[in-house]
Amino acid sequence: MTVGVRLEETAWALLHQALQLYRDSPAATDHLRHQLARLEQPLLIAVAGPWRSGKSTLLNAIMGEEVAPVEGVDDSGCFTWYEDGSQPRATAYSADQPAQELAIVKSPTGMRVDLVGQRVGELRDIVVQWPTRTLRQVTLIDTPAATSGDEPGRAPVMERVLRDADAVLYLTRDGRDSDLRLLETGRESAVGQAAPVNVIMVLSRVDETGGGRIDGLLTARRLARRQQRDPRVDALCVTVVPCSGLLGLAGRILSESDFAMLAELARVPRPELETHLLSADRFVRGDALLRPDAEVRAALLDRLGLFGLRLATTLIRAGCDSRAKLSAELIRRSGLAELRETMHRSLIDRHDTLKARSALAAVETLLRSEPRRGADELLGRVEQILAGAHEFRELRLLAALRNTRLGFEAELAAEAERLVGGDGVGLAARLGVEHDATVERLWEVAADAQWRWRNRAEDPLLRLAQRRGAQVVARSCEGMLAELAGGGR
Numbered sequence: 001m002t003v004g005v006r007l008e009e010t011a012w013a014l015l016h017q018a019l020q021l022y023r024d025s026p027a028a029t030d031h032l033r034h035q036l037a038r039l040e041q042p043l044l045i046a047v048a049g050p051w052r053s054g055k056s057t058l059l060n061a062i063m064g065e066e067v068a069p070v071e072g073v074d075d076s077g078c079f080t081w082y083e084d085g086s087q088p089r090a091t092a093y094s095a096d097q098p099a100q101e102l103a104i105v106k107s108p109t110g111m112r113v114d115l116v117g118q119r120v121g122e123l124r125d126i127v128v129q130w131p132t133r134t135l136r137q138v139t140l141i142d143t144p145a146a147t148s149g150d151e152p153g154r155a156p157v158m159e160r161v162l163r164d165a166d167a168v169l170y171l172t173r174d175g176r177d178s179d180l181r182l183l184e185t186g187r188e189s190a191v192g193q194a195a196p197v198n199v200i201m202v203l204s205r206v207d208e209t210g211g212g213r214i215d216g217l218l219t220a221r222r223l224a225r226r227q228q229r230d231p232r233v234d235a236l237c238v239t240v241v242p243c244s245g246l247l248g249l250a251g252r253i254l255s256e257s258d259f260a261m262l263a264e265l266a267r268v269p270r271p272e273l274e275t276h277l278l279s280a281d282r283f284v285r286g287d288a289l290l291r292p293d294a295e296v297r298a299a300l301l302d303r304l305g306l307f308g309l310r311l312a313t314t315l316i317r318a319g320c321d322s323r324a325k326l327s328a329e330l331i332r333r334s335g336l337a338e339l340r341e342t343m344h345r346s347l348i349d350r351h352d353t354l355k356a357r358s359a360l361a362a363v364e365t366l367l368r369s370e371p372r373r374g375a376d377e378l379l380g381r382v383e384q385i386l387a388g389a390h391e392f393r394e395l396r397l398l399a400a401l402r403n404t405r406l407g408f409e410a411e412l413a414a415e416a417e418r419l420v421g422g423d424g425v426g427l428a429a430r431l432g433v434e435h436d437a438t439v440e441r442l443w444e445v446a447a448d449a450q451w452r453w454r455n456r457a458e459d460p461l462l463r464l465a466q467r468r469g470a471q472v473v474a475r476s477c478e479g480m481l482a483e484l485a486g487g488g489r
């Protein structure tokens with residue numbers, strides 16, 4: 001929803017202008033054609049972050065299946081793409097070898113790609129096709145650890161992530177300086193500066209925060225809010241979400257027999273169980289009489305971690321008396337439900353805007369790395385598009401409203417959030433009316449909102465940031481009215 005020409009159409013036209021400019025360069029032409037094709041594809045979301053930040057585990061949690069290998073294949077520098085396909089299939093690509101089919105070994109909770117006999121260090125990409133609902137709208141990319149001192153001869157991981165993906169879940173256990181420096185790679189371009197709308201920072205492995213105490217997840221939430229308010233983080237990320245991939249995954253793949261075993265564990269008197277749960281070693285090897293037996297305990301520990309075991313048994317005691325109830329509660333408490341919701345609202349619902357952003361970024365990079373006559377004018381065009389793109393301003397405003405409400409009262413902030421698409425980008429969702437509302441009703445509500453937010457944008461008693469925010473909301477309303485006038489709904 002925009003006023004005037006849609007951003008994705010503008011981006012499409014820009015790619016064609018660039019194709020014209022670089023028509024004598026086969027490499028540039030190939031690259032630009034690839035970018036054009038990308039506009040039509042599902043959103044590419046990379047899961048990135050430092051070593052062992054929980055990337056592969058989180059990807060599995062989002063998929064609800066164990067498909068990405070946790071630990072093991074590391075240091076390969078290889079990106080693994082999980083995309084939709086009618087048949088499970090895996091293909092390996094390296095710089096100087098022909099593409100090669102890889103065998104897939106299925107398991108009860110997912111699958112693994114068989115890499116036996118592969119020279120893993122030489123692989124550049126593995127593309128896995130896997131039929132599952134999650135991948136209808138997105139392609140997920142598992143990436144190797146992002147480090148600041150990347151190996152010579154290999155493009156720094158974060159640079160590649162920001163180039164190849166439309167959006168990023170950046171995992172970090174604490175959002176420290178080195179994380180921000182890595183993310184700042186993305187701010188070296190005009191697109192990166194004008195439109196930091198494609199990165200969600202995920203505070204990961206949060207079950208380990210707070211020394212494994214049950215209220216540790218609340219501490220993580222507070223930490224996330226504090227991070228959000230940090231202007232340096234705000235300039236790089238749409239939002240910060242705490243999540244424990246391990247607990248989320250455990251919740252999503254919890255079986256009846258897992259539940260039965262956990263229930264058995266929950267029957268052990270609490271103080272006694274607490275003693276067993278003091279360390280992993282104690283829990284698995286400590287007491288020969290403890291039920292379930294050591295092998296099962298080791299498997300449960302592997303799946304849930306010590307904190308997860310404490311949480312799951314506490315939840316069962318508190319009334320989660322079925323697999324379904326425990327599973328739902330684990331998913332909720334892990335932060336996974338909120339993360340998936342945020343991914344939808346901030347990224348997947350904004351598919352077109354983020355695809356357009358990727359196209360702008362690709363053209364900008366090409367123009368800067370291969371300057372030629374006419375490149376400056378086209379760069380000017382990129383900047384002009386960035387300055388005018390209402391879609392990016394909406395996304396930034398949404399983030400600001402969620403993080404600080406811009407100082408608006410709760411009700412006003414909620415209305416603003418809804419109008420700029422925070423509850424869904426369709427007209428009815430934005431206007432907060434029934435799905436089958438008549439065009440007249442949509443018009444009436446949009447016109448009323450536009451009038452009120454315009455007034456606010458001009459209210460001298462409000463702070464500048466609030467007036468600017470109100471201006472964006474008013475412009476969104478204007479866009480809706482334009483769409484209604486054009487016959488949309």
Ligand SMILES: Nc1nc2c(ncn2[C@@H]2O[C@H](COP(=O)(O)OP(=O)(O)OP(=O)(O)O)[C@@H](O)[C@H]2O)c(=O)[nH]1
Nearest residue numbers: 051052053054055056057070071145205244245246
């Ligand atoms: N407690 C806890 N452990 C986790 C969580 N996520 C991952 N782990 C554990 O951390 C280790 C690394 O997890 P991975 O998912 O492989 O992390 P990664 O970021 O993909 O690691 P690399 O690809 O090697 O950089 C494994 O032992 C996981 O079980 C989490 O949310 N909580």
Ligand SMILES: [Mg+2]
Nearest residue numbers: 055056069071
């Ligand atoms: Mg990994």
